[in-house]
Amino acid sequence: MTADHSPKSDSPRILLAEDEEAMRTYLARALTNAGYEVRAVDRGTEAIPLLESERFDLLLSDIVMPEMDGIELAQCCAEISPHTRVMFITGFAAVSLRASREQPEAKVLSKPFHLRDLVLEVERVFEEQAEASL
Template sequence: MIRILLAEDDDAMRTYLERSLGNAGYDVVAVDRGTAALPFLESEHFDLLLSDIVMPEMDGIELAQRCAECSPATRVMFITGFAAVTLRASREAPRAKVLSKPFHLRELVLEVERLFEDAATISM
């Protein structure tokens, strides 16, 4: 089962994504900020870090950079509602997928599936 670490500061969005991704068959651990995500990345295995970009204390881009250091096999996908931030994310974390809000849950699940289908194809 694919394990996802979700970092999202908006309570309603975090709850919705955690429940929806869980219902789609993923094992999800959800936190409300990047600094809360770091201990999980350092001590547990996650297949995917799904992070908002704009968060207090540590933004998603810095979190992704720290993830690359402590858990390099973990893939990264950003979710954001800010177009300018999308450009920054593409420049500073080029291997990360960026999904712009608003998005439909099905779109998110398809992107996660696609991310891991690509990984399976590459490892063959």
């Protein structure tokens, strides 16, 4: 169940892994409207082949998902595509604490959040990446 939302080819590319269909659609639409190219999948195991075959600037992943959780996905991403930044979204505060310990480079955004907050956090990730490459 891969969805491709492509505004323009020179946009930063985001791989969105979110198992809840309504949330996945909502987030993909908001990020596309903000000017990002978004590929959306419903599980971590579906994200792995995309990370292997395509270039993404950001992995935006729910933490709690079937088959492979977001932390496992982020660890695989670090091996497969080390340049890809990681950001987690979660509805579980305790899980976000675990994520921040195991994946200190990743930002964690707790649900519920406003779409404006998500877009601002994604923009910050890309700004930090641009500053680091100067």
